[in-house]
Amino acid sequence: MVKFFENTFSYDYQWPAVTLAYFLRYPNPYSTHVVSTDTLSTRIDPETGTLHITRLHLKRGKLPASVARFIPKIKESYILEKSIVDARNQTLKTENRNLDWDGVLSVVENQVYAPSGPDTTDVKTVVRFESKFGRRAEVTEKRGWLGGWGAGSVQRSIELVGRSRMRDGLQRSREGMKIVLEQLRERGFVGV
Amino acid sequence: MSASLAPECSERKERYDTCFINWYSEKYLRGSTAPSPECEALFKEYKTCLNAALKEKGIYDMIKEARKTSPNGGSGGAA
Numbered sequence: 001m002v003k004f005f006e007n008t009f010s011y012d013y014q015w016p017a018v019t020l021a022y023f024l025r026y027p028n029p030y031s032t033h034v035v036s037t038d039t040l041s042t043r044i045d046p047e048t049g050t051l052h053i054t055r056l057h058l059k060r061g062k063l064p065a066s067v068a069r070f071i072p073k074i075k076e077s078y079i080l081e082k083s084i085v086d087a088r089n090q091t092l093k094t095e096n097r098n099l100d101w102d103g104v105l106s107v108v109e110n111q112v113y114a115p116s117g118p119d120t121t122d123v124k125t126v127v128r129f130e131s132k133f134g135r136r137a138e139v140t141e142k143r144g145w146l147g148g149w150g151a152g153s154v155q156r157s158i159e160l161v162g163r164s165r166m167r168d169g170l171q172r173s174r175e176g177m178k179i180v181l182e183q184l185r186e187r188g189f190v191g192v
Numbered sequence: 193m194s195a196s197l198a199p200e201c202s203e204r205k206e207r208y209d210t211c212f213i214n215w216y217s218e219k220y221l222r223g224s225t226a227p228s229p230e231c232e233a234l235f236k237e238y239k240t241c242l243n244a245a246l247k248e249k250g251i252y253d254m255i256k257e258a259r260k261t262s263p264n265g266g267s268g269g270a271a
Contacts, residue, residue, distance in 0.1 A: 016221045024213065026194040037194035038205065038242055040259065042212070042235070049225030051216075054259060058197055078251065080258050087225050099258050189217065 005127040005166060009174060010120050013181050017189060018113055018121040019085060019092045021180040026057070030176035033061045035076070051085040057096075090115050107166065127166055198245030204238040 011018050026034045035058040042053045057079040078099040085092050092113040108128040116122040196205040211231035219228065246252040 016217075019221070020213070020217055023216065035195065036197040038197050038201075039208070039212070039235070039238075040242075040255070044225065044227040046227055051220060051225075056197065056255060078255070080255070085220070087220055087223065099254060 005125075005163065007125045007170065008122055009125070010116060010122050011177070011181065012120055013185075014119055015090050015092075015113065015115040015121045017181060017184055018123075018177075020189065021177050021184060022083070022092060022094065022113065023053070024184075025173070025177055025180050028176035028179045030172040030179070033059050035060050048086070049088055051083075051087070053081075053083045053085070055081045055083075057081060125170060127170075196242065196245075197249075198242060201238060201241035201245060204234070204241050208234040208238040 013021075025031070026037050037058075038056045040054040040056055042051065044051050058076060059079055060076045079096050080099055081094065081096045083092065083094045092111075094111045094113075095108065097108040110126045110128075111123055113121055113123045193206050193209050196202045208231060211234050215228060215230050219230075243252065246255060
């Protein structure tokens with residue numbers, strides 16, 4: 001099952017500063033659940049001049065009780081982030097997805113950052129929220145993992161919790177970005 | 193700067209991150225979009241350390257596999 005969550009938000013900063021803040025967004029006071037960030041690769045496409053960056057984040061957090069009932073023992077999650085910066089056309093495209101819950105619950109967040117005015121940058125967020133529980137249940141039921149739970153109701157309950165958490169998470173990540181942007185402004189980074 | 197997954201790589205990561213952010217803000221964003229070897233040596237040192245840590249944690253192969261695929265067909269950042 002695939003669902004979409006869409007949202008557009010505008011930062012009162014120029015695009016270069018917003019992209020820099022994106023790469024510097026951790027740590028911030030709203031990101032205490034983010035344990036670490038590592039760069040896996042960076043490369044420039046020699047023809048287009050686009051910059052491709054792949055990073056790995058480790059996030060820690062308690063699952064809500066209603067989900068923990070079905071997916072015990074998940075205390076941390078690896079997030080793979082792929083970004084493409086196009087400095088010539090002023091766009092930043094990002095993709096973040098969780099790796100290790102992949103078989104059960106997959107959340108893919110895509111963002112596009114582009115200038116919307118001389119001093120403003122819009123970010124469009126699309127989240128694909130996917131539960132593969134139905135398929136997973138076929139495999140695991142043989143081991144008795146699911147017991148008497150109906151796969152359909154489990155899936156709905158996980159998706160409901162996932163979506164509300166996603167909204168909260170998006171709000172927190174914005175607040176975090178704003179703090180990093182303010183720090184950049186204080187340090188005198190005003191753009192290009 | 194954010195921490196590394198592997199504390200033993202933190203110094204190397206910080207040196208690379210500093211180099212990268214300087215290059216990104218001072219050069220790339222200002223129009224120098226040609227490939228640059230500026231931070232390559234620092235990245236190599238950091239990457240050697242990080243890869244060893246990922247292997248030790250048993251997640252190296254999982255990450256390698258995940259990097260190959262892009263669930264949205266590459267629209268949002270498949271390298």
